[in-house]
Amino acid sequence: MAAARESLLDAAGAALARRPWPAVRMVEVAAAAGVSRQTLYNEFGGKDGLARALVRRAADGYLAGVERALAGNGGDWERLTAVAEWTAAAAQEDALVRALLTGCWSERLPAPPRGPAPVPAQRRPEPPLPSPPDLVRIVRDRAVTALSGPGTAPAATVELARSCELVVRLALSCVTAPPGEGGIAGLIRTAAPRTAL
Known part of the structure; x- marks a missing residue:
């Protein structure tokens, strides 16, 4: 069923692009x-469930790119600069990522899912989608974890967190x-x- 789910999400993304x-x-x-169509309803429960899964995939793809940037070569x-560049590029390429990062949802996009969604009986409920402040916090925390070494002093970690959040927020300003x-x-x-750093 995973292949059918991905095919459905690909098809929904292609339809949304048109x-x-x-x-x-x-x-x-x-x-x-x-x-x-029954397979689609079995998988997502309805159009709202499909929208939620499409937005979730965009969020997961963005965060996977953050992880790749943090794992890259260089100091x-x-x-951290690669994370900022990825953030701006991902938002420019994908309207769902841009909406997730900025909170600006247009009528062209699925409405941002609110609250728990009805879930088909054979599926587990998905966690709530991150808000823009959640994404800033998630990226900041992942950057701090990736960039701080063992035994980093608490004061240095606090300063590193400030720098990481500043870079993430600068990247978001470059989106708009x-x-x-x-x-x-x-x-x-x-x-x-x-x-x-």
Whole structure:
């Protein structure tokens, strides 16, 4: 069933790229995925469940990219800059990621899922989707974990957390107002204290 789920999410994402979410029809998504409409309903429970899963996949994909940037080559500063560049690029490429990071949901997108969703009997409930402040905190905490070594003093960890959050927030500002000359790396070099890293 995992293959059918991914095919359905791919088909829903492709449909969303062509038209606003209210105009996306479940029967068309099922046909594009090569499964029955009943399979789609069994998997997601309905259009709201499909929307929730589509947004969840966007959030998970964004956070996986953060992990790749933090695991990359280079020093701490380069890896943190890579997180900022990934954040801006992911938001530019994917409207769902942009909405998750900024909280700005247009009528073209599925409405941001609120509260618990009805879950098909054979599925487990999904955890709530992260809000923009949740995502800042998650990325900051993952960066601190990746960049702090064993035995890091508590005061140094606090300063590192401040620097990581500043870089994440600078990246988010670049989502709505792209940086000028020097790009995100130049902006970060100017604004964030390197000494914390």
